Amino acid sequence: RYKTDEGFLLDGRRKHVWIADISGGGTRRLTDGDWDDLQPSWSPDGRSIAFVSNRTAGRETNTVADIWIVDVESASTRRITDEVGSYGNPRFSPDGRTIACYGVAKAIGSSAKNVRVFTFPATGGPGRDLTATWDRTVGSTVMSDMRSQAQTLPPTWSGDRSRIIFVGSDQGTANVYSVPVSGGDVRAETMGSHQIVSLSLASDARRFACVYSNATLPGDVAAGELKGTLRQLTDINGELLRARHIASPERVEFTGADGWKIEGWVLKPRGFDPAKKWPLVLEVHGGPHGAYGHGFFHEFQMLAGRGYAVLYTNPRGSHAYGEKFSTACVGDWGGKDYEDLMAGVDHALGWGWVDLERLYVTGGSYGGFMTNWIVGHTDRFRAAATQRSISNNISAFGVSDIGWHFWEHEMGDASPWKDPAKLVERSPLTYAAKVKTPLLILHAERDLRCPIEQAEQFFTALRLHGAETQFVRFPEDNHDLTRGGKPRNRVEHARRIADWFDSHR
Template identity: 45%
Template sequence: MNNNEQPTKRRGITVEDLLRLRSVRDPHYAPDGTRAVFVEKSIDEEKQYRSHLWIWAADGSVRQWTFGRWRDMKPRFSPRGEMIAFLSDRSGRTQLWLLPANGGEARQLTFFKNGVRDYVWSPDGTFLIALTTLGDEETIEDREEQKTAEQKPADSKPRVVERLYYKSDASGFLDGKQDVLVRIDAASGKTEALTGREEEIGSFAVSPTGQTLAFVANRNDDPDTTFTRDIVLFDLESKAETNLTNGCGTFASLAWSPDGTKLAAIGHDLAYLGATLHRLYVFEPERGTKRVLTADWDVHLGDAMVGDTHADAKGPGPIWASDGSGLYVTASERGRVNLYFVPLDGPIVPMIEGNFHLYGLAIHPSEQQAIAAMSEPTVIGDLYIISLEDGTKTRLTRANEALENEVVFADAEPFTYRSADGWEIQGWIMKPPGLGEGEKAPLVVEIHGGPHAMYGFTFFHEFQLLVSRGYAVLFTNPRGSHGYGQAFVNAVRGDYGGMDYEDIMAGVDAAISKFDFIDETRLGVTGGSYGGFMTNWIVGHTDRFKAAVTQRSISNWLSFSGVSDIGYFFTKWEVGCDIWEDAERLWHHSPLKYVQNMRTPLLILHSERDYRCPIEQAEQLFIALKQLGRETKLVRFPDANHDLSRTGNPALRLERLRQIVGWFDHYLKGPLD
């Protein structure tokens, strides 16, 4: 820039900028470490999600590898590096495809009627194991139905239900479908079903010898009410099975040691039911031993971060060191997701540590470096090469460079405060850029879902949008959140609307006291799922807020217990009883009980296919408020589920954001009383 040029003034981010966000994720090294493949997810001009494969080479070059109007996902080099397997919906269903690593046409490997959910390579690269689902009368020979211009309407038949667990927010009505693991020959595509129909197969992995398949499944006699998930060992030659865990816990993220003598898993013993911290287990099947390597580490393993940009990016499970001396794991702690090394013997060592969200990882075969997908409050997310020896970080991608150079982002300043009973709570404040000296901004309080999840150091489009429109944004991790140990995450159970409410309100008071730019006369509050429950609870217990937006919320535990896909067990796990045991207790914790106290203008946003918090929860609250003559509006989102704000239809996501900012603009920026 010469002396006569003026720097371009950056603008605030907009609702429509959601369409420009790109999420780079899921890196995977080639066996020789000279290349890596990763995925870039975006939204196209038709407001449809697309994802494509990209290749990075050790010379620093980065180039797009696949193209088209579809979604290519989960790329993995074959053990010898000559092929890349990946999942793609280019045929209609998500199927398994193979692509020559040096270039060429992709070849469809599977044609299963219900597609492929996941897969792994065999150690020698001659076959793959894929996970599919089958209905009552379906077989693995049944092929996917090709899309046609005109689809025939479904037959009008009644749906007969005989099980407690018959629908899923992610999958809709299950209709008797069960999981099957299938062996696929890489050259011919020949298939062989390895398992019968199983309940909820999770992680699976083939041993280094290629002889044993380990997989996680629900092997309980009553799978709807028993929540352990066992590790099953399956001999690929003899077809013999061994249950390795026999109901001692719930497990996922399997990984064989390099010598094949040990099997690592992430899991827990359900001691605190859904609030139990995830631990690192190591089994030695031949010796019959089990160790919990992180038993004394009061930290939750894995990624508990809440966000709206990388929510569906699946981070890595445990990764073995090449010498079998320990494992690399990610962990959620104090609003950060970082990388650690857990040795079989010795202290846990931080490997990639800082105020950021590590949401994807690949370890180089030499273990001297890693590729990490990382996000920060002012960095949307990119891949970095990080030295595991000295921490040196080199940015590998700049997927959002144009947008980041065009808009101004507000950083999230962390702070801590004390709740009413003395517990320390972590929070963050975001100040509107350009706010002048002495000027004040209205405050929007954001409350995360879960409640066993975590806000923290990650990019959040919704937060940046509110800040760009002149709002300060406060977000906190009240008790019940991950990141602060077992006692903290368990403390909300049986106390919804109790000290968790006090934690949030103490955060509002602390922020107003600490940050003089907050206008305490113009307060708004919003949240989704548990955050929606808490928004409903707040406006039923205080008139401090001038506007509220409740999203995919719970208003009535009495009905929630019978209509949610998880309600029949989640209600007892979290509130403490079943409806026939103590209906008064469920009503006491229901925001609807306090509807006569609700005088804050309340916008209610809900998806019509939300089976996690069904829309009747919104309808009950809306009708009661209207009967009472309160200021409220219900916005229903068709063909959307509980994940609307994170992975829902982009056009509906845009409208959701417009509704939120429109409501707050009307009630927090208009004339004061």
């Protein structure tokens, strides 16, 4: 562990818990050591602070995250979780006796698992999984190019202290939910085809304000009450949106591999006429354990505005459909997830207005991996655009900031020293000689999640084998280029994709 997705190398400095006198009395450091201490949260009596830290002996090669408590007066610390799970966002109960948090009981492979609500005694001891019977995940997994990461609302006690309130994801939406402090049935506190990406509860834990978004709304501030409806308070982009074509999504459902039901959405092109034939772009999300849904994408809207239908689906591996679904692609990248995606295209062709000769595909991160994989396994697409992609699983293991823990699990317990043949067999680079689809490669030079050498390898291989390809490098941005990058790069990135498809239309 020596670099991070934020785009910089670690310099040996560590993050620790400090307290500051807001009247100007200075600061005092409470924790120290060769580890990071994060997410501090005060106890109600102000005598303790809960925080998150990995102080295990193997902290440089594992993803464990424990809840710790530091005494403000003595600076003594104690751990209250088990050095096995990965927990975060600790919050004391109003009486200070219990800590609620989010997490998974085993850190290995945690990105594919449902994140759950836990409580632990503040004195230490076994925890309780409150959402064990709720087969969904805590937090917003709905993707959008409006943000790099949604703010995670820490668990909050209800006004009567009987329930814990949190944001969760379910089939393309992110809403507010609650669960009894003793565990049990999860209750939806808001419902709607949207994603709540930032939430602030009033002191009564009943009223709230939030930032919310959907597929036609980039984001606005709203307020409401639990079990009530949202009341939009702002119209920040209203004038701009009303002056442009904004396509509304239509939900689709089709049968993927093994007879599994797969959900998706389609944006119809500007000026849509069902009597005509229209080009279609298949979008593939990243993760692979993210999810599409009711989130706004500039890229999708630009393509729809240029006359393309945009199909975006949640193949197996996507979150918010249950843990069996979200873990189903582990060890099988390019297998049944690929079949799910192709089934979506087949389903779209059945509508009668999609042009079989004008199919396109694009995606980023895992979606870029899948775009590379697709063009090496089928010639059905007229052109493709791969974004911040993966092409070589063996080198990705060593160069990605998460390669050392993510790849081995996601590839089904395969590493360069343990089943390297599988890493090669599931690498798009292996099939570069078969690529006939014109491919645009877009990559940020400071990307440390999917480093640019992945794009360089695939570009070199395609050129060597005579495929039509173009490589566009974006300076001064990292893996989050399309969500939090420099505006000029974000605009150019979207235009390059649309122009590439237009040039092969």
